[in-house]
Amino acid sequence: MKTLLQTQPVPFTRIYALGAARGDLTVTNDEIAGPIDSSDEWIRQRTGVVTRKRASKDRSLMDMASEAADEAIKKAGIDPEEIGAVILATITFPFQTPSGASLLSELVGAKKAAAYDISAACAGYCYGIAQADALVRSGVAKYVLVVGGEKLSDFIEPTDRSISFLLGDGAGAAIVGPSDHPGISKTVWGADGSNWDKVGMTNSLIDFRDGKATWPTLVQEGPSVFRWAVWEMAKVAKQALEEAGLEAKDLSALVTHQANIRIIDEFVKQLELPDSVVVARDIIETGNTSAASIPLAMHRLLAEGQVKSGGYALEIGFGAGLAFAAQVVELP
Ligand SMILES: CC(C)(COP(=O)(O)OP(=O)(O)OC[C@H]1O[C@@H](n2cnc3c(N)ncnc32)[C@H](O)[C@@H]1OP(=O)(O)O)[C@@H](O)C(=O)NCCC(=O)NCCS
Incomplete structure (x- = not known):
């Protein structure tokens, strides 16, 4: 019987570079305090938020995600075709299917990558880094693009006092790849x-x-x-x-x-x-x-x-x- 071929593991991983894109609008506390009967002072004292960045109607989640990803890929100095997996952590991509990651891989030229979204809300980026670390160390992917991206303003209710007033829009990206020393610890x-x-x-x-x-x-x-x-x-x-x-x-x-x-x-x-x-x-x-x-x-x-x-x-x-x-x- 023949022996199965398996991927060759690499010992260590690290983050090569990050990229960032925020909403284009700066929204002050005064602008949103009225419908929740709040104030600039209350929001600053109880949450620390002074402004939140929100994206205008024509700036989509994918615009921000691809902008952040392009920056990370460029700074990492890698060819997008070397990316083995694209992971998008998001709760606001407005399609149940197909995944946002699949569209993102096309936009950034990661033509040889597996692509999938993960839904772990505010933990999503760290879930993505954990997966990227495992994929690279196991030899399944050479580089992994992880993007945490949200257009939360599509899912807010201006009269909601519990969370909507805190929320902003943006995307942050990381390239994870092999390393000669440990750069990501156990999650x-x-x-x-x-x-x-x-x-x-x-x-x-x-x-x-x-x-x-x-x-x-x-x-x-x-x-x-x-x-x-x-x-x-x-x-x-x-x-x-x-x-x-x-x-x-x-x-x-x-x-x-x-x-x-x-x-x-x-x-x-x-x-x-x-x-x-x-x-x-x-x-x-x-x-x-x-x-x-x-x-x-x-x-x-x-x-x-x-x-x-x-x-x-x-x-x-x-x-x-x-x-x-x-x-x-x-x-x-
Ligand atoms: C939402 C949050 C800012 C509310 O702040 P809080 O200090 O817990 O406020 P409370 O709900 O205990 O309410 C305290 C008082 O402020 C009032 N209040 C609550 N929300 C308010 C708002 N948005 N504006 C003005 N007043 C508000 C309440 O009516 C209450 O008034 P009272 O003392 O006269 O009854 C805070 O609970 C929070 O940030 N939670 C953590 C969220 C988190 O980690 N989420 C996971 C990741 S997204």
């Missing part, structure tokens, strides 16, 4: 289905079709998700550090999902981060962009020179599902 991840209904859509598309409900928009049980994020996710972040064999002082940056600045500050406390660790606070200007928020925030730290390539960043995504994922990555 700590999961999904707490017992809290499936705590963040998500108001209703199904079927109920919308049948005239039983309105267009589905995003809602959350803010305070209970807040507590989960602060207590349970801080534990996951600590576990990810342990899996990486690092301590807080070894980090250059903490890049959490940009859900609420008070949650970010709580991570800093619970992880006992020294002042030397730069903390991403892109939420102030961009808002919460779900799957896009971590790569956008990391891209900003690098673009503004707040962190240097080669340092370690702990990244943690959490949200609807309730899904979560955390890993330490070497900054590209």
Whole structure:
């Protein structure tokens, strides 16, 4: 009997480069406070958001995703045809099928890539990095393009006080490839289905079709998700550090999902981060962009020179599902 041929594993992976694209509109708190009987002061104090970036009608999710991906591919210095898989983490691609990733692979010239979307909401980008790491290490793909992209403004209700006022639009991209040293640590991840209904859509598309409900928009049980994020996710972040064999002082940056600045500050406390660790606070200007928020925030730290390539960043995504994922990555 013949022996099966299998892919040859490679020992290590790293992120080669990032790309970013945000909504073209800057929306202030004053512009959205009226319908939720809120104020600029309340939103700043309770969430940290000063503006959110939103995309105008003619700037689509795919426009932002391909812009971010093109930047990452160019900076990585690779040929798009060397990309073995395109993973799009999103909850806002407006077609159930085909996947957004398939269209994205065409737009960026990744003609030899497998392509699929993943639905893990605000944890989606970190899920994507976990998958990219595994695909490259197993030898299934040489390079993987991971994009977290959302046009959340298509799924908001201006009178909703629970989440809509926080949300922005954008896309962040990463190229993952082989490395001569470890650049992505073991991912700590999961999904707490017992809290499936705590963040998500108001209703199904079927109920919308049948005239039983309105267009589905995003809602959350803010305070209970807040507590989960602060207590349970801080534990996951600590576990990810342990899996990486690092301590807080070894980090250059903490890049959490940009859900609420008070949650970010709580991570800093619970992880006992020294002042030397730069903390991403892109939420102030961009808002919460779900799957896009971590790569956008990391891209900003690098673009503004707040962190240097080669340092370690702990990244943690959490949200609807309730899904979560955390890993330490070497900054590209
Ligand atoms: C949504 C969120 C900002 C609400 O903030 P909060 O501090 O928890 O607010 P609460 O719901 O406890 O309400 C506190 C008070 O503010 C009021 N309030 C709630 N939302 C408000 C809003 N958008 N504008 C103005 N006032 C508001 C409430 O009526 C309440 O008033 P009261 O004290 O007179 O009863 C916050 O819960 C949050 O960010 N949750 C975490 C979300 C998260 O991590 N999601 C997962 C990833 S997306």
